[in-house]
Amino acid sequence: MPWAAGLGASAGAIALYSGLAWQRRADLREAGRAWHAAVAPGPDGSGPHDAAAGGSSVLAALNPNREVVPYSPLHGAHLREVVRWCGETGRGPVWRVAGPAGAGKTRLLIEAARLLEQEGWTCGWVRRGRAADAVAASGLRPGGVLLIVDDADTLPDHGDLAAMLTDAVRGEYPRLRIVLGGRDFGGWWRDLRAGLDPVVHAAVTPSGPTRLTGLNGTPADRQQLFASAVRRYAAFLDRPVPSTILTGQHAGVTFAELHAGAAAAAERGLTGAFDLSTALDHLFAIEETWWASNAADAGITHPPAVLHAAVTVATLLGASDCEQTARRLACLPGLTTTPSDRLTELALWLRQLYTQRSGAWLNPHLPARLAEHYAARCAVRQPGLPAALATAAMTA
Template sequence: MSPRIRSARSAGLTASAIGTGAVSGALAAGANFVTVPWAAGLGASAGAVALYSGLAWQRRVDLREAGRAWHEAVAPGPDGSGPDDSAARGSSVLAALNPDREVVPYSPLHGSHLREVVRWCGETGRGPVWRVAGPAGAGKTRLLIEAARQLKQEGWACGWVRRGRAADAVAAAGLRPGGVLLIVDDADTLPDHGDLAAMLTDAVRGDYPLLRIVLGGRDFGGWWRDLRAGLDPAVHAAVTPSGPTWLTGLTGASADRQQLFANAARRYAAFLDRPVPSTTLTGPHAGATFAELHAAAAAAAERGLTGAFDLSTALDHLFSVEESWWAANAADAGITHPPAVLHAAVTVATLLGARDCEQTARRLACLPGLTTTPFERLTELALWLRQLYAQRSGTWLDPHLPARIAERYAARCAARQPGLPSALATAALTA
């Protein structure tokens, strides 16, 4: 609701209250219940009570509408539900790696980046847009979670923009008092950047002095250039990012990475209720990301691995654990497809996703072993995939999983099933 509409409503309530008071006083005097001075006093009192009640009622309505608009446009966390309401928590080791599970404390290696983002939010005279870029698994989402936590402690409203609701999020932010941080994670993977362009345009043309927008993505190359080129020049100048935060893979001495791995292994052992594994990570892992290091630690804890092993071996253990969980979950749901089919189906879900159940079924029909499957059975498989993990907000099928690890699993699965790559290509073109 715009400020003009709210002012008009308040003026209407004031006039209504005055009229109510005047009528009440006139009726009291005309009926000879009280003298004229007393009638005037009664009228004024009645008008004041009516005005207060009306304004209080209208404020409750406005707050309720503002809250509804906010929750429809943004989510409390990256999976659309918040940190304590995720499907598969405690069942899936892979889901436990999601940054919003926060099994491992935030790394001090990214402390300077966190302070940089938080400081920008509180500064005046800076642009309203900031970028956080880096490869999958480098810690972008975790950084934004920590920034939102700190700002909330300072009284800010922070929300993760739902897909397709970017422009609505700006309008909802305008109804909230104080500072507002809107986070658009994985901005480079949005199917339609027109909504993001509308968001930036509205943020500049509206009167939002305490609105901040952070865009997270793996890169800000061609898509970002094209989006800005389509903006009005005045808007383009205003939304030029104040500064980027660039995250990279793990660097530094091998001993530092070993320490990070050992700490993560202790944390995942406690989370999974397992003994702390006595292991070390070997092999070329200088370019590994936080996500891969944590995945190796989780696998070591879950499997009780001992001795030295490399990153690929650790991930193989992790994927075997997850595949066993899929098989048990599918059996409980009455899904009887062979393991290879389940593995390919999960790959479709993580790589392609789908806008609805029917599109999921049509894409599954492209996979080896499912090309002649009745549509009803494909639909049941689609519904099973959707309940397997929490879904990112705004899409019917888009499992909330650590992208770096999910993509490594998809590559592993494609390498083991010769016909899968072409089937995935066909499925990607299936509307």
């Protein structure tokens, strides 16, 4: 009967459509899983506005993805440069953002990603060891894709980065852009390029880079930035705004140092003349007090010097798992004869203290310049610590 044949054809069409729709949803779910396995929404694995772990930590509040202080117009031209390159055709797929620690590289990349996402781009921060996977996953995303490799110069294995660049050139990724952030692009970058196929080498040679420096404006410019940052951190920390005048300035001071001083002044309510050269003393004293309180709440009873050395191990060396952390802690003065269960508890305490960088068991997400300053000061205060750190670094 004609109507029966029509119903049969309709049912077949519906079944075919349902099957195709189901497969499409399955493909989208798989593409989403591949993307999220290879990239993170922010530099620490969370989104730029997500509340980071760290509780009452003032140091963690200085992380660029906390965005306590608005993006500086002093770097507006650099931001526009990166965004403009992403949208231009006929340009190479790779750009570099170089500058010393604390100069604002990560914050610039956060702002660039935000602007591009407003224009329909998909942006992701490549997880360590997943650079080549990120390129493959980008081919499943609609529209333009920006992949950000932050701290590219500190990657333990640049082979994955080389594979990423090769795949980006050899594959069909016309709207893929890759930004590499790093303090320098010296010997490691030359060695990486030397191992690339000549065609790939030519294609990924960046037309940049963007180079960030310290704040080389006038003392009045820096005072204005400092006063604004004090107001912002006072609001963030729920403190009254102190009337503070910045002194002890020097040309080339970084955003990280200026903001560290502002946060310390706001937290402690420092008024009058504030010498920037002592800013880190105030900041680290605040942080050490917080560590002691946090450790006591967790039942950790080690002396302050041991806690300070343990945090130094975490920030300088990190670890791939709890067991390696415990073995590295056992190298430190005051912990060489500590029972393994207490070392494990200390390792677990270190891991919960701060947000860990994406993909790492122990690698606190903290402003690198400030964390390194603290490690250096701790090493000076504890004469046996440098040798212990060297031993710990060799402990697998």
